[in-house]
Amino acid sequence: MVYLYTQTGQLREVTEALTTPLAERGWDVRWVDAQPRxxxxxxxxxxxxxxxxxASVDPKALVELVEPTGGFETGPDELAILAYQVWYLAPSLPIRSLLKAHPEAFRDRRxxxxxxxxxxxYSAAIEVCWLLRSAGARSVEVVAATDTRPQAITFVTTLRWLLAGKREPFLRFGRAGVGADELERVTGVGRRIAESQHCSQDAAPIVPTLAAADILAGKAFRRWGAIVRSAGRFGAVAQAASLVTFVIGLAIGIAVGLPVIACAAVAGGTRFNAGVGAYVHRRISFGEAAADQAVAGRLR
Ligand SMILES: Cc1cc2nc3c(=O)[nH]c(=O)nc-3n(C[C@H](O)[C@H](O)[C@H](O)COP(=O)(O)O)c2cc1C
Structure with a gap:
């Protein structure tokens, strides 16, 4: 059973890349939308x-979902595939709502x-892993597909895509979002699941500098989100001012924070990479297969 919420269809495309080898092997792949009301x-x-x-960075914030015909529950032997996107370093609101309001979908499931x-x-995967553990899942493995072009390029192309709806290449910038190379890699992961029931080692390549920045920023985002929420009590102007400060702080954080972490990574060398890799693996997955994946984990 695949649980999915997508706005542009990108997540469906990535998930289909994963499930096509399963369907070719005769798996019955069923889809359930986590559609906000x-x-x-x-x-x-x-x-x-x-x-x-x-709301995105508030672990308690939920939205109401449309109940699908047949409900959200999986069959006892079904593999549950949970497809989600990241909003402000946290799982998107519809997916957090699915995990919290419908734990039955994942209870005692792989x-x-x-x-x-x-x-x-990374921070979103840590929150999702924790929510799946709380829901009573038996094991969790992670497949991650990203836009692999340089950070500065994807910052521009993603914002243009999300705010103007324009995904196609322009000037020297390429197409926004997950590219064909990633889709091919994800299909490879799907083949591995079809053969062995488990993900391959390259299912979620970890970029140590990005992971470290993400985890630090994830904690800061939660605190800042709480400040914006409480500023709302003093009126719309106070809330807007705290949001604007967040946007400015975000821009400064990206410009200054990432280079600082990159320097720390250079100074720390392989110890930095191995330390971050092990930390991430421990917090995003659990269960037997996840442990194997962590031991053999590959750092990009
Ligand atoms: C409000 C919002 C916040 C986002 N924040 C992040 C983020 O923190 N990290 C990230 O890698 N992508 C972020 N994205 C991009 C999404 O994860 C996703 O790639 C994009 O929205 C397309 O997904 P979909 O069409 O499948 O829903 C954000 C998108 C939105 C709409």
Whole structure:
């Protein structure tokens, strides 16, 4: 059973790349949409895009989902595939809502989670792993597909895509989002699941500098989200001011924080990479297969 929420269809494309080898092997792949009762807009009006930040980073914030015919429950022997995107370093609101409001979908199930996002998925995967553990899942493995082009390029192309709905290449910038190379890699992971029931070692390549930045920023985002939420009590102006400060802080954080972490990575060498890799593996997955994946884990 595949649980999915996608706005542009990118996540469906990535998940289909994973499940095609399973369907070819005769697996019965069923899809269930985690559709919010009040749809999120796409493309996002700028204020709405930044306005969803405080709820996105609030572990308690939920949205109401449309109940699918047949409910959310999986059959006892079914593999549950949970496909999600990242909103502000956290799982998107519809997916957090599915995990918290419908734990029955994952209770006592093996879960493969599939992430498609720009490139910062680590804090979100940590939250999802914790939620799946709380839901009573038996094991969790992670497949991650990202936009692998340089950080500065994807920053521009992703914002243009999300705020203007324009995904196609322009000037010297390429097409926004997950590319064909990643789809091919994910299909390879799907073949491995079809053969052995488990993900391959390259299912979620870890980029240590990005992972370290993501985990530090993820903690800061949660604190800042709480500040914006409590500023709301003093009126709309106070809330807007705290949001604007967040946006400015975000830009400074990206410009200054990432180079600082990159320097730490150079100074720390292989110890930095191995330490970050082990930390991430421990927090994003659990169960027997996940342990094998962690031992053999490959750092990109
Ligand atoms: C509000 C919002 C916040 C986002 N934040 C992140 C983020 O923190 N990290 C990231 O890698 N991608 C981020 N993205 C990109 C999404 O993860 C995803 O790639 C994109 O929205 C397309 O997904 P979909 O069409 O399958 O829903 C964000 C997108 C939105 C709409």
């Amino acid at each position: 009040l749809a999120f807009p796409f493309p996002w009006p700028t204020r709405r895009f930044f306005g969803v930040f405080p 879960v493969v989670s599939v992430i498609a996002c720009r490139n910062m998925w």
